[in-house]
Amino acid sequence: MKDNWVFKRHEDVSIVLCGEAGQGIQTVEHILMQTLKLSGYHVFSSEEYMSRIRGGSNSTLVSVSSKRISAPVDRIDFLIPFSPGAIRHVQKRISPGTVLLGEKNIYEKEYRGGRAIDIPLSQIASEVGGPIYSNTIAIAMLAGLFKVNRDILDQYLRHHFSGKEEAIVQKNLEAARRGYGVSEELLQNGKIQIDLKRNQDIKNEILMDGVEALAMGAVAGGCNFLSFYPMSPSTAVAVLLAERSKEFGIIVEQAEDEISAMNMVIGAWYAGARGLASTSGGGFALMVEGLSLAGMIESPLVVHIGQRPGPATGLPTRTEQGDLLFALCSGHGEFPRIILAPGMIEDCFYLTQKAFNLADQYQVPVFILTDQYLLESHYNIPSLDPVRFPLQKHVVETKQGYKRYQLTGTGLSPRGIPGFGKGLVVLDSDEHDEEGHITEDLDMRTTMVHKRLKKLDLLMKDAIIPDLIGPEDYEILIIGWGSTYHIIKEALERLGRQDTAFLHFKQVYPLHPNTVDYLQKAKKKMIVENNGTGQFARLIRMQTGFDMDQKILKYNGLPFSVEELEVQLKSVVD
Amino acid sequence: MDTNLFDQGEIDIAWCPGCGNFAILNALKQALSELEIRPENLVVVSGIGQAAKAPHYYKCNFFNGLHGRSLPVATAIKAANPGLIVIDESGDGCMYGEGGNHFIHAIRRNPDITNIVHNNMVYGLTKGQASPTSLQGFKTLVQREGVFHEPFNPLALAISLGASFVARAFAGDVAQTKEMIKQAISHKGYALLDIFQPCVTYNKLNTYAWFKTKTYYLDSSHDPHDRFEALRRAWEEEKLPLGIFYLHPRPTFEEHLTAYQESEEPLYKRTPDLKNLSQWIDSKRGF
Numbered sequence: 046m047k048d049n050w051v052f053k054r055h056e057d058v059s060i061v062l063c064g065e066a067g068q069g070i071q072t073v074e075h076i077l078m079q080t081l082k083l084s085g086y087h088v089f090s091s092e093e094y095m096s097r098i099r100g101g102s103n104s105t106l107v108s109v110s111s112k113r114i115s116a117p118v119d120r121i122d123f124l125i126p127f128s129p130g131a132i133r134h135v136q137k138r139i140s141p142g143t144v145l146l147g148e149k150n151i152y153e154k155e156y157r158g159g160r161a162i163d164i165p166l167s168q169i170a171s172e173v174g175g176p177i178y179s180n181t182i183a184i185a186m187l188a189g190l191f192k193v194n195r196d197i198l199d200q201y202l203r204h205h206f207s208g209k210e211e212a213i214v215q216k217n218l219e220a221a222r223r224g225y226g227v228s229e230e231l232l233q234n235g236k237i238q239i240d241l242k243r244n245q246d247i248k249n250e251i252l253m254d255g256v257e258a259l260a261m262g263a264v265a266g267g268c269n270f271l272s273f274y275p276m277s278p279s280t281a282v283a284v285l286l287a288e289r290s291k292e293f294g295i296i297v298e299q300a301e302d303e304i305s306a307m308n309m310v311i312g313a314w315y316a317g318a319r320g321l322a323s324t325s326g327g328g329f330a331l332m333v334e335g336l337s338l339a340g341m342i343e344s345p346l347v348v349h350i351g352q353r354p355g356p357a358t359g360l361p362t363r364t365e366q367g368d369l370l371f372a373l374c375s376g377h378g379e380f381p382r383i384i385l386a387p388g389m390i391e392d393c394f395y396l397t398q399k400a401f402n403l404a405d406q407y408q409v410p411v412f413i414l415t416d417q418y419l420l421e422s423h424y425n426i427p428s429l430d431p432v433r434f435p436l437q438k439h440v441v442e443t444k445q446g447y448k449r450y451q452l453t454g455t456g457l458s459p460r461g462i463p464g465f466g467k468g469l470v471v472l473d474s475d476e477h478d479e480e481g482h483i484t485e486d487l488d489m490r491t492t493m494v495h496k497r498l499k500k501l502d503l504l505m506k507d508a509i510i511p512d513l514i515g516p517e518d519y520e521i522l523i524i525g526w527g528s529t530y531h532i533i534k535e536a537l538e539r540l541g542r543q544d545t546a547f548l549h550f551k552q553v554y555p556l557h558p559n560t561v562d563y564l565q566k567a568k569k570k571m572i573v574e575n576n577g578t579g580q581f582a583r584l585i586r587m588q589t590g591f592d593m594d595q596k597i598l599k600y601n602g603l604p605f606s607v608e609e610l611e612v613q614l615k616s617v618v619d
Numbered sequence: 620m621d622t623n624l625f626d627q628g629e630i631d632i633a634w635c636p637g638c639g640n641f642a643i644l645n646a647l648k649q650a651l652s653e654l655e656i657r658p659e660n661l662v663v664v665s666g667i668g669q670a671a672k673a674p675h676y677y678k679c680n681f682f683n684g685l686h687g688r689s690l691p692v693a694t695a696i697k698a699a700n701p702g703l704i705v706i707d708e709s710g711d712g713c714m715y716g717e718g719g720n721h722f723i724h725a726i727r728r729n730p731d732i733t734n735i736v737h738n739n740m741v742y743g744l745t746k747g748q749a750s751p752t753s754l755q756g757f758k759t760l761v762q763r764e765g766v767f768h769e770p771f772n773p774l775a776l777a778i779s780l781g782a783s784f785v786a787r788a789f790a791g792d793v794a795q796t797k798e799m800i801k802q803a804i805s806h807k808g809y810a811l812l813d814i815f816q817p818c819v820t821y822n823k824l825n826t827y828a829w830f831k832t833k834t835y836y837l838d839s840s841h842d843p844h845d846r847f848e849a850l851r852r853a854w855e856e857e858k859l860p861l862g863i864f865y866l867h868p869r870p871t872f873e874e875h876l877t878a879y880q881e882s883e884e885p886l887y888k889r890t891p892d893l894k895n896l897s898q899w900i901d902s903k904r905g906f
Contacts (some may be wrong), residue, residue: 079906162758308684312664428900464680
């Protein structure tokens with residue numbers, strides 16, 4: 046390998062950490078992201094990993110940038126392999142510009158097509174005190190390349206290892222010193238030149254993933270009951286809320302199955318709680334019976350589906366937008382619903398918060414459709430405002446003679462709860478009369494069907510308008526929904542076409558009536574979806590009659606990368 | 620004490636004349652009156668089946684939900700508002716068949732609810748198929764050669780799982796059934812009351828006369844705190860014991876919930892602590 050190259054970047058740098066499960070890659074990612082952000086860089090990370098606890102090959106992308114960055118790229122600038130299998134795992138992404146920083150014995154056999162610098166991480170680690178310190182050395186080496194202030198890293202390490210004895214803290218600090226030494230050498234000999242602009246305002250921004258934003262949004266929305274059965278990638282929501290259960294007064298119960306979880310959440314709403322059912326596609330399949338119950342008894346309900354590839358067990362730790370039509374059509378019988386699909390971390394917070402108000406107001410199930418990619422991507426955002434959608438409670442105190450399904454003309458009946466007021470709150474999964482008693486009066490049946498379906502008009506009026514990004518006078522319209530927001534946006538920016546705009550939907554059902562105007566204006570309409578059949582395209586046709594001219598679909602379990610989407614968009618718009 | 624407090628007046632009841640459900644309904648209304656429970660403070664949860672229609676026939680808040688799913692609903696209602704009195708009332712098919720998994724785990728969870736199971740050993744609403752508690756050899760239009768499956772023994776299962784209250788009554792004895800309902804409701808924790816109930820239309824085997832000759836009451840020599848003795852009684856087959864088999868007082872699900880450690884307020888009265896939430900958000904700015 047010739048050694049006369051120089052690595053230079055001044056806008057963004059993409060680092061890939063790759064190794065086996067259990068090697069602590071997440072810790073490296075976590076500390077690196079925090080300290081880079083505290084040094085004034087924009088950061089983004091995204092993980093892809095196997096469904097196993099030890100071994101295999103997992104990789105994490107950490108992007109560092111002088112501009113806001115919220116989407117994954119394929120390009121690898123720095124590859125840090127923690128195991129021999131790592132090289133093979135990311136082989137397709139290695140380019141002549143890639144610089145591998147790692148141990149020769151890990152990369153020499155299989156590494157082709159890129160540059161490499163032998164960093165004797167194990168040797169340095171054993172000098173410090175053992176192989177366990179190689180992660181801290183790697184963190185410090187990378188932080189050093191970005192000129193992260195030593196104090197920031199030392200403080201963060203002290204914070205991170207605060208539960209450990211002082212000797213271990215000291216050794217980690219020593220490991221950091223050695224890691225910095227490595228980076229200083231690399232920078233001094235001029236082989237690596239990184240010159241990213243920093244912005245001190247970023248220091249004070251918040252850094253989190255979709256899961257955290259969603260859990261916080263639930264709290265902001267007044268969620269105080271969650272029942273679930275563990276299933277990737279949704280479990281993390283329950284774990285976070287369980288951790289905060291005492292602080293926020295939230296009941297978190299692990300149910301015996303998702304059937305129970307769903308019925309518990311509905312029972313909790315009946316008693317006046319604000320309940321969340323959080324699951325993934327397979328778990329939601331079991332909840333569908335309960336969903337239909339919520340439809341019949343007009344129970345508010347918030348369901349979070351963290352999508353992963355199916356059918357059946359599918360790819361448990363990967364991503365897909367494959368459950369949109371399932372969510373849309375789930376549940377026997379006919380009843381209205383709302384489906385929200387956060388496009389970014391901020392949406393995870395605000396839409397979840399809003400979901401609880403919507404459910405309470407309209408007494409319908411509200412879905413939040415996320416996916417593994419969105420839930421587990423981290424990046425910095427300015428802030429979140431807990432009172433943007435103030436809590437609106439719609440429960441009424443009942444009077445004697447209260448009728449749960451009183452006909453009001455709008456389809457909405459004042460919702461009472463047992464134990465609050467003098468009335469009795471009666472409901473039945475059978476068709477029922479105004480009081481809630483079982484009925485086989487078929488005129489009443491017709492009346493009640495009208496009452497329930499009428500709410501769809503209200504939901505449409507209150508639907509979120511899609512976001513138009515790009516020129517208003519577009520000829521080509523790219524359509525996306527949910528988690529692909531930033532990826533499509535960045536790919537389009539790279540494309541730099543004046544005739545092309547992007548229409549993003551964070552509410553995918555019911556569609557806002559204005560949707561038709563956006564579609565009508567376009568000469569050519571293209572949809573980008575992380576699934577195999579173009580489910581949102583079908584939904585749009587169903588609701589508006591408009592067909593897509595082109596579909597760009599990806600369904601191998603990974604999100605689109607900005608580069609691949611740019612190439613695909615280019616090939617269809619030209 | 621107003622014994623009419625729970626009466627619904629003139630209503631159309633969907634049960635067959637002579638059905639054991641009527642006796643259970645009367646016993647329950649009397650028990651509720653004697654316990655001076657107010658209808659607005661009572662929530663009855665039921666599933667689907669003939670027994671599950673019961674809450675339509677007396678004054679209460681009720682949640683007549685899905686077949687087999689009443690226990691998770693009842694558990695959550697009690698958890699969301701521990702001040703409510705929660706009764707889960709359904710049939711043997713609902714509780715022990717479709718809802719079997721929930722039955723197992725509700726016992727383990729120990730919410731402070733009363734689980735009344737109308738056990739007539741047959742499916743009434745779907746017209747006479749075998750139920751989990753049907754005796755072997757019981758013939759139906761489906762089980763044409765007679766039931767082959769080992770009958771489900773709810774009491775033995777509940778005792779094995781450490782249920783906090785396990786009892787059995789017979790609808791033919793309203794006075795004793797009422798007493799047992801009162802004890803079950805007064806008990807703190809999950810209370811299973813299985814009630815033998817003749818189905819006059821679809822079960823010609825387990826009739827009033829059959830239950831009368833086949834059952835006897837446990838006397839004071841039975842120690843309900845002795846789990847193995849309780850189990851032995853639950854497995855008696857020659858004669859079927861009635862009464863309180865097993866008592867196993869332990870903390871309830873609601874008592875254990877961390878959500879009630881700082882405040883006793885039911886969930887509907889709560890609003891999120893936005894100050895703490897802001898702090899949580901701020902913690903993501905650094906360390």
